[in-house]
Every structure is written in C-alpha cells, then in structure tokens.
Amino acid sequence: MATAIMHAKDLREKYLVGRNLPTIWCSGCGIGTVISATMRAIERLGLAQQETVFCIGIGCSGYSSRYVNFDATHTLHGRALPVATGMKLANPKLKVIVLTGDGDSMAIGGNHFIHAARRNIDLTTIIFNNGIYGMTGGQYSPATPFGALSTTSPYGMIEGDFDAAKLAIAAGATYVARSSTYHAQQLTDIIAGAITHPGFSVVDALCQCPNHFGRLNKQGTAAAMMRGYRDQCVRVGPTDGTAGEAAGATGESAGATDGGSMPVARVDLDRYEGTGRIPIGLLYKAIRPELTAEYAKVREATEASEA
C-alpha cells in the first residue's frame, strides 16, 4: 500500500476532470467529501487509473460523472448496479466502483441492490446517504428517518426507513461498513477496505444535504449537520486493518478466516436500535464464493469438457 499522503491539489489534478471544475454541488454539501475520500482510497491502494471504472446512478451524487477522471458511465436512476454487474462479469480485471444515492440504491434500484449483494459479485458500492432525494428537491427517500420532514412528507415521515447496512448484510453483501463526512479519515479507510475486499462491498456514507434535508428539518449549517454525525455516531468494530475503538460494542471475530462462510467481523446492529446512536466502522465482513471467480470455474469446466 502506498502510504504517502497526497495533497488535495495533486489529488484533484490526477483524479478529477479539471475542465469541469468547480463542482455544481451546493456549498456545504457532503458529496464532495465522499468523492475525495474515494480518491484518497484509490491513491492509497495505488490502483491503476485505467483499470478502475465508475458506474454511477442518478441523483446529486450522480453528477460526479462530470468530475471523475476515469472510465465512467452515468447510467439511469437506480440502475448503476446491473450495469456494473455486466461490466465486471465481462472483464473481471476491472475494479468497478458504484456511486449511488440512498434513493437510487434502495428505492428504484432496491431490487438490483439486494440481488447484487446476494450474488456477492466483486463490486464496491458507495451509497451517498443523505436521507433525502436531493436532486429532485427534497422528497422523502427510503432512508428518511421516521418523523423527518421532506417536501412529500410535509407532516412528517410516517414510513419506516431502511438501514442500508442491515439491508446489505441480510441480502448477502460480504463487506459492509459505514462512516460519515465528519469522519473523513475513517471513511477513506473503509472505502479502501471495501475496494480491497473480494466480494460485494457496501459503504454507507452518511453525507449531509444542507440544502434540503438540513433546511427542512432546521438542522442549521452544514457544519452543524456534521457535528450531528459526530455526536450521533459511535465507532464500533475494526476499521479494516486498524483496531476499532469499541465504543459500546466490538466487532466480534468469529475466528473463521479459512474461506468458510462464517463472518470474520460482525457488529450486533440490533443493539443500536432505538438508541439514536449510529454505529460506524466495519460492521460486517465475510468471505464467501464470489460470482466472477465462480463463473471462471464454470468456464474452465465447460471448456475442458468441450475439448
């Protein structure tokens, strides 16, 4: 792993499309923080720029297609994951990173999300989770907290919300982690861990939308919203490669590192149910058969039997 820290300016020059800068995001928006954490992770891992590709959904985070200096496809609302699935299967050498919103991944693209997880295909999915539909002007999403205001829940949200991490784990994802724009260093660490993990990885990146969620719910400035993440989030479990701070719960290692299906890290998420606290860090990790590797075996077997 390359460890030298790159200056923001150099990072920008290498990984962003200069002619399209500055970005169009509102001031204080959290999306840029998640993008730079992603670029830092890529730099740290020393990934080849031409073999790293982005599949991007539709939403405010989707606008990153203008900026990432990689092969990238800006797809349809909810459909980045099936595009990524086809791309990864067609060329497993590519590192495929999916950028998606909370609505993009869990509402319109919810079916693709659970099936990509079930297949355990080696994709890295970063959910820009702002708990709202930013792009279309602040309607509620499947991640809008109960009671929260949005333009389509003007009397308060009365539907339950999805916890992206729980959903991913239940559906079969083998690397599930969460962090926030306040915890930019940890966010970079878990994105790096997600990219490295040979299976379907999900990073639930909490990122503020001051323009809609913040304003409608009177949460103050972007800085205040980030302080909210600081106060609400508890670090649990190990950040991949580093020890967890174990506030309230630890990543319990089941000890199975032999390629079996037992998780190698698992945080008891139910413990945080109804506490108002949000566990962040590596929440779940397991090694299970990965789709492209399994398909390679099918190819070998059929080619051998044809020969």
Added chain:
Amino acid sequence: MTRRLLLGNEAIGEGALAAGVRFFAGYPITPATEIAEFMARRLPAVDGTFIQMEDEIGSMCAVVGASLAGVKAMTASSGPGLSLKQEAIGMAAMQEVPCVVVDVMRVGPSTGMATLPAQQDVMQARWGTHGDRGAIALCPSSVKECFDLAVRAVNLAERFRTPVHLLADAEVGHMREVIDIPERVEIENRRRPTVPAGDPSFQAYAGDADGVPPMADFGAGYLWHAEASTHNARGDLASTDHVAAAALNRRLIDKVNQKAKEITFYSERRLDDAEVVIVSYGVSARGAAEAVEMARAEGIKAGLLTLQTIWPFPAHLIEGLMGEGEAAAKLRPQGGCPKAVLVAELNAGQVVIEVDRAVRGRASVELVGRHDGRILAPADILARIKEVR
C-alpha cells in the same frame, strides 16, 4: 458448413455466437426462454458469460455494461420484458453502446397470450423508449433467417453503435427447420479510436464523417464517460446546453436513418407484374407467400415484398413498388404502380401505417391483420387479394 435441425430461438443463439456475442443477460419469459437456456449452456465454453438477472431492465443494463467493457452483448425477451427494458434501451442509444435486443413477440397487451404469436411490438421497438433516435429492427420469417438476421443484428449494432432489435415471433421462434450453418460468417467490429489512449484530442462523442464515433473499451485507458444525460462531443454531462442537445439528437437520428438503404434487407416474389402486392414480414410472410402462389394459380397477378428490415422503415422499397425511384429497377422493371397493396401482419395495423405513408395515395393500402394468437392462413390472405384486385 454443418446441417442442423434447429428451433428458431436456437438459431438466433447460434447466429449471435457466430457473430461474436460473448455476453448474454436475460430473464426467463415465454416464448423467448430457449435463447437464454441456449446461451447459458454455450457461452462459458467459448470464454463468454451468461447471467440470469433479477428482471429485464437489469438484463438490459448488464448488457450495456458488458458492451462498454468491450464484449459483444445480447439480451432476449418478449413483449412484457421489452416494456421493462425500454428505459435502458434508451440509455444504450444515448450512450451509443452496441447491443442486440431480441423480442420473440407474443400477444398483448400486458401478459396477454404467453405462448401465442403476434407482431404487436413493431411500434414499441421504434418508439418504446422516450426521446428521438434512429432505431434498427430486423424481422426473421424462417429458422434460417433467425440465424442470418442475428448475425446481421450484431454487425449492425457494432457498425452503428446502437441497440438493434431482432423481432421474432412465437411461431418462428418455436419452429423447427433444417438449416445450413456456415463455417464462418462476416463479422463487423466497432471501430476503436485511431488516437492512442491519453491523446488530448480524443473526444468520446465526436461523430466522424458518418456520425458514428469510434469507441474505446472501458479499461483501455481513454478515461471517457459513457453519459446517459445530454452530453457534448467530449462526453461531458451538458444537461442545460441547447446547442449540444440539438447536435446530439440530430446525430443519433441521422447516423441510422440516413443509412436506411444500407440497413435494408428484404426478399421478393413475383412483384414485377403484380397488380396486388402484399407487404409482410416474419411469420405472416410465410402465409402471404403461399397466398401469392394460390392467387397466381388462379390467374391473379399477386406478388410479395417480405421486409427483413422494419426499422429504419425502407420507404425507398415502397417507392420502388410504385414503379418509382432507384428500387423500381429491381422491383418493378416494367414500371407501373400496382392497384392495391395489402399489408399482412399479426396486429391491428402497425407496419401498414408506414406503408400507407410511403404509398402516398398511389394505390389503395389495406391491412390484413389479426391479433388473436392465430397466424394468418394463406386462404384468408387469398380472400383479401380477391377483394381488392
């Protein structure tokens, strides 16, 4: 050359493999499922990939992703599935990603008659996805044509960087015929950029002389953006740029429609002196061919134009049928206009709209259609020939 007894759907699979398709994503649906099953069996042995996705739009998206990675890709479904794919077909058209979309048509609307043939998706193939673009659709009427047109569909997709529809129907897809499969078929590959990766002059969406931009595989180092939003020639998202939008839409339409003649495939039977001409395609053309022979046996001058290309609609062929334009030399060497044109199709009137528009009042144009899951019997068509002659 090998002689094989094949199902139409299997011949579509064989044709696709012969043309170089190495990725298939689909979702089971009657009467198209045999294509997915065929691909699931055969693709891994040729270093290809098959996946059964969670639905049809997912399948369509996976095909686009695979093609972006540089692999020729296909999906297959029937009407309900084609409906679900539509948004992603538009994405393929907008991002200019070559791929083939097979639709083995069954009776609709909605779930309709799952096992029975129809030709009701002709307009869906043309206009089903939102926005303007040129569309390509081919239509086989025999097992042999299933093979041949599958090859052509793959080649056209690569040539024009666009999704190409192969519109079969339940009857042709489930028909068994003996066909000769050639050792080798003519293969067309997408043009790759001539400038090396990293060249600052590279513009992902600058259509060259014929409006089709060369295409780099993802992973080849060009670092380009396949953009489904309106974009400029560089591929930069430009969703409020009116000039970029006008140029892009124009190019997406013209690169296909201005090549209509190159994309036109057809066959004809006894047209030169025909007073009643049948225009048909797919399974309906088989009944029409027989009806023409029956009519001729009774001394009625009937002829048949079988369209293998439905989109872009070959209006120049209809012009030729009217004894005018370039195609007249082939279709109507003695010139002259037939008295009547009958369009035989399994729907309530789709291709007939285009034919009527091209005939422009020079002959009477009528539909011989049905949409009840039965195919058109030669006797039914013959009866109509007698009515209009």
